[in-house]
Amino acid sequence: MASLAEPESRVSDDDFREEVQDFLAKNFPPELKGKSNALSALEGPTEESPAERAWREAMGAKGWGTPTWPAEYGGGGLTRRQTAILNEEMARAGAHNPIGGMGVMMFGPTLLEYGSEEQKQEHIPPICRGEIRWCQGYSEPNAGSDLANLQTMAEDKGDHYLVNGQKTWTSGGQWADKCFCLVRTDRSDKHRGISFLLIDMDAEGVEVRPIRMISGVSPFCETFFTDVKVPKENLVGEEGQGWTIGKRLLQHERTNLSGGGAMARLMGASLADIAKKYVETTDDGEIADRVLRDRIADFEIRWNAFLLTARRAGEESKASGGVSEISSVLKKLGTKLGQERAELAIEIMGFQGLGWEGEGFTESELQGTRGWLFGKATTIYGGSTEVQNNIIAKRVLGMLDHQ
Amino acid sequence: MAVLNDEQIMLRDMAREWTQNESPVTEWRKVRSGGDERAFDPAAFRTMAEMGWAGIIIPEDHGGSDFGWMSAGLVVEELGKTLTASPIVASTLAASAIMLAGSDEQKAKYLPKLASGEIIGTLAVDDTPRHDGRTGGTSASGGKLNGTKPFVHEAHGADIFIAATDDGLYIAEKGEGVSLSTRKLADARSHAAVTFADAPGEKLAEGPDDALDQLLDRARILTACEMLGMAQAVFDTTLDYLKQRVQFNQVLATFQALQHRMADLFGDLAMMRSAVEGGLQALDAGFGIPRAACMAKVTANDTLHKISREGLQLHGGIGMTDEYDIGFYLKRARTLEADWGSSAMLRNRFADIGGY
Numbered sequence: 001m002a003s004l005a006e007p008e009s010r011v012s013d014d015d016f017r018e019e020v021q022d023f024l025a026k027n028f029p030p031e032l033k034g035k036s037n038a039l040s041a042l043e044g045p046t047e048e049s050p051a052e053r054a055w056r057e058a059m060g061a062k063g064w065g066t067p068t069w070p071a072e073y074g075g076g077g078l079t080r081r082q083t084a085i086l087n088e089e090m091a092r093a094g095a096h097n098p099i100g101g102m103g104v105m106m107f108g109p110t111l112l113e114y115g116s117e118e119q120k121q122e123h124i125p126p127i128c129r130g131e132i133r134w135c136q137g138y139s140e141p142n143a144g145s146d147l148a149n150l151q152t153m154a155e156d157k158g159d160h161y162l163v164n165g166q167k168t169w170t171s172g173g174q175w176a177d178k179c180f181c182l183v184r185t186d187r188s189d190k191h192r193g194i195s196f197l198l199i200d201m202d203a204e205g206v207e208v209r210p211i212r213m214i215s216g217v218s219p220f221c222e223t224f225f226t227d228v229k230v231p232k233e234n235l236v237g238e239e240g241q242g243w244t245i246g247k248r249l250l251q252h253e254r255t256n257l258s259g260g261g262a263m264a265r266l267m268g269a270s271l272a273d274i275a276k277k278y279v280e281t282t283d284d285g286e287i288a289d290r291v292l293r294d295r296i297a298d299f300e301i302r303w304n305a306f307l308l309t310a311r312r313a314g315e316e317s318k319a320s321g322g323v324s325e326i327s328s329v330l331k332k333l334g335t336k337l338g339q340e341r342a343e344l345a346i347e348i349m350g351f352q353g354l355g356w357e358g359e360g361f362t363e364s365e366l367q368g369t370r371g372w373l374f375g376k377a378t379t380i381y382g383g384s385t386e387v388q389n390n391i392i393a394k395r396v397l398g399m400l401d402h403q
Numbered sequence: 404m405a406v407l408n409d410e411q412i413m414l415r416d417m418a419r420e421w422t423q424n425e426s427p428v429t430e431w432r433k434v435r436s437g438g439d440e441r442a443f444d445p446a447a448f449r450t451m452a453e454m455g456w457a458g459i460i461i462p463e464d465h466g467g468s469d470f471g472w473m474s475a476g477l478v479v480e481e482l483g484k485t486l487t488a489s490p491i492v493a494s495t496l497a498a499s500a501i502m503l504a505g506s507d508e509q510k511a512k513y514l515p516k517l518a519s520g521e522i523i524g525t526l527a528v529d530d531t532p533r534h535d536g537r538t539g540g541t542s543a544s545g546g547k548l549n550g551t552k553p554f555v556h557e558a559h560g561a562d563i564f565i566a567a568t569d570d571g572l573y574i575a576e577k578g579e580g581v582s583l584s585t586r587k588l589a590d591a592r593s594h595a596a597v598t599f600a601d602a603p604g605e606k607l608a609e610g611p612d613d614a615l616d617q618l619l620d621r622a623r624i625l626t627a628c629e630m631l632g633m634a635q636a637v638f639d640t641t642l643d644y645l646k647q648r649v650q651f652n653q654v655l656a657t658f659q660a661l662q663h664r665m666a667d668l669f670g671d672l673a674m675m676r677s678a679v680e681g682g683l684q685a686l687d688a689g690f691g692i693p694r695a696a697c698m699a700k701v702t703a704n705d706t707l708h709k710i711s712r713e714g715l716q717l718h719g720g721i722g723m724t725d726e727y728d729i730g731f732y733l734k735r736a737r738t739l740e741a742d743w744g745s746s747a748m749l750r751n752r753f754a755d756i757g758g759y
Contacts, residue, residue, distance in 0.1 A: 272759035287759055296759070297750040301678075301698050308677035312405065319406045329670040392669055393662035397642060400657045 016082050020089040027058035033094035056098040060129030065099020073120050074128035103127035103134040107180050110249040114237045137167040137181035137223060145387050148190050148243060152225060154183040154197055163228040173208045173221030176201050182246045185239050194242035198234040215373035253382050254331040271296045275348050299344055306333050325396050332388040335378035342372035405680045411474050418481035426487040428728045434488050435591050441560040442593040443488040452520025456491055461498050466515035472686035476628040483632025486731055488592060490523045492625055493557035497524025500565040500618050504572055504610025522562040527552040527597050534744050538567035541599060548575055548599035558583055558595035567615055573604035589734040620696035622743045624682035627703035630739050631679045634707045637714040637732050638672055644718055668713060671706045678702035697753040704746045711736040
């Protein structure tokens with residue numbers, strides 16, 4: 001990825017650390033300390049407070065919400081070492097990164113790699129400033145695990161494409177400004193008939209219907225395109241290159257999803273601490289139920305082995321300059337463990353861990369219930385566990401297709 | 404695989420080349436049928452010692468290379484892959500006990516000989532068939548040891564025994580007052596009940612209060628390295644077998660049911676490697692060792708257990724034959740799983756360390 005090459009730094013680490021500390025002292029609103037925007041992915045954006053707005057704008061102006069992206073497009077242009085320093089100082093100050101979403105996690109890195117100069121100039125800076133929300137138009141009712149079966153057509157009309165079709169599981173579709181979409185430009189070739197197209201969500205003919213999920217929230221939508229005109233300059237790469245670009249984006253997606261971690265972090269406390277709060281303990285403060293205690297230790301050991309594996313995959317990729325082959329297992333391992341954790345937490349809490357709404361439950365208990373249900377999606381979206389197993393078996397282990 | 408330095412890469416490549424070329428599983432078959440109670444090839448061990456493998460953790464001024472635990476682990480992993488029988492692990496752990504708790508005289512007396520392979524050491528810790536981390540059934544008073552250690556590994560080749568007693572760690576030399584009674588286990592390696600009857604022993608008196616626990620944590624991590632090599636070998640062998648065995652006019656590797664099982668094992672193996680390397684890194688850093696040791700051994704136990712069981716199943720009937728290697732791995736796996744702590748025992752310890 002030439003466009004994300006490691007920049008040279010002319011600033012010493014100590015000077016940079018001082019710069020970060022100064023910046024945080026001047027710009028980070030103390031009332032936001034310890035807050036995060038981690039839940040917004042589940043429940044949608046809330047009204048931005050003046051402090052939140054100021055913090056987003058300050059980070060956006062620096063480009064530090066996307067610290068390793070090139071400065072010429074509004075990124076931070078920082079080295080890995082500087083990014084680590086930035087993260088350390090932000091953690092110390094209790095500051096969260098206000099710039100996020102699919103633009104940062106998936107679309108931006110992909111556009112930096114495949115986009116034209118004009119497209120990068122147009123789309124990357126607003127992502128760095130946290131001004132534009134992107135959503136993903138991949139899945140369709142008949143193109144889930146078999147994504148390449150997608151049928152949404154983009155017909156060539158000379159200066160524009162005319163788009164017709166239906167997307168589903170459009171995360172955050174109802175709040176998004178723009179959509180990066182896989183569309184069909186050629187019916188004669190399943191994979192090479194696919195193109196990568198950027199569509200304005202407020203264009204005429206775009207309709208969004210939220211889907212109510214088992215967790216009670218509606219973070220996903222159905223998106224309908226009816227005779228939507230999309231300018232030709234919104235094609236990323238060449239016509240027919242969409243499958244290649246789209247798969248590359250999925251790698252970014254899986255890297256980010258692999259932390260079923262996000263789900264675990266939402267719950268905060270360790271399982272041992274939850275158990276100490278909800279079940280009987282001995283005089284020594286140990287969990288009295290030895291079987292439960294054993295299962296918690298079992299989970300914690302496997303969870304920590306996963307965290308070490310995620311770190312190792314990062315170190316190996318960095319050392320080799322390619323993607324480590326164990327990256328392929330992170331998504332399925334992290335999401336499975338995240339689900340296990342949520343279920344074990346409920347088992348510990350009993351009925352108190354199944355509260356849906358209303359009296360008798362704390363906010364974090366209610367969030368736990370919703371998080372558990374929402375977390376069921378993690379082994380399905382972004383390439384289900386079964387699809388991951390196919391990829392591992394065929395691409396990494398060299399096991400062949402059934403003839 | 405952790406990111407290694409040049410020295411470590413060289414050591415690993417050397418170990419890999421030697422084990423694959425000079426010590427494949429056929430060598431273990433020869434040792435097994437040879438009937439030597441030591442259950443290793445002394446010539447092969449001499450070669451290993453000449454390559455410096457017995458002294459990797461031993462300081463340079465005591466004749467070792469002082470390359471550290473990660474380096475020792477890399478070699479042990481390669482030995483595990485081909486089931487190379489040797490007292491390297493036992494002798495390394497004995498040396499580490501002396502480094503941990505021995506006096507300057509004891510270090511000067513034993514470490515250079517352990518590093519060169521001139522003598523072999525082993526641990527005589529457990530008083531019961533099931534390791535529970537407690538000792539005390541063997542007494543030490545007036546420089547004499549009395550008691551029986553029912554299962555001591557590499558006992559037949561050992562020149563010195565590191566014995567856990569009611570008065571801490573002692574070192575006893577073979578000979579006077581030390582007798583062996585062979586215990587043949589399924590893995591066909593060297594195990595014996597070692598009885599100390601007024602055996603002369605010298606206390607390893609200069610260690611920390613928890614010297615035994617520290618020693619056991621080292622044993623857990625280094626044993627997990629051998630298990631990692633075995634798990635990798637079983638996985639690779641099984642994958643190769645699935646790619647060549649034909650049934651229903653298909654190679655087995657094309658069946659999705661089998662592909663998904665292998666993908667699961669591949670993920671488990673990745674986590675096992677991370678946990679084991681995490682243990683070695685903790686040892687080299689001297690930080691967070693008890694927790695890392697529990698993680699390494701529990702993960703190694705559970706993963707090797709699963710991979711060896713699945714490996715045999717996926718080989719089908721042929722895996723049940725003595726002619727195929729897979730059975731050797733299964734039998735050795737269960738011995739090492741019982742070594743220095745079952746998963747249940749170590750999860751209990753992990754929870755104790757975590758304060759819950």
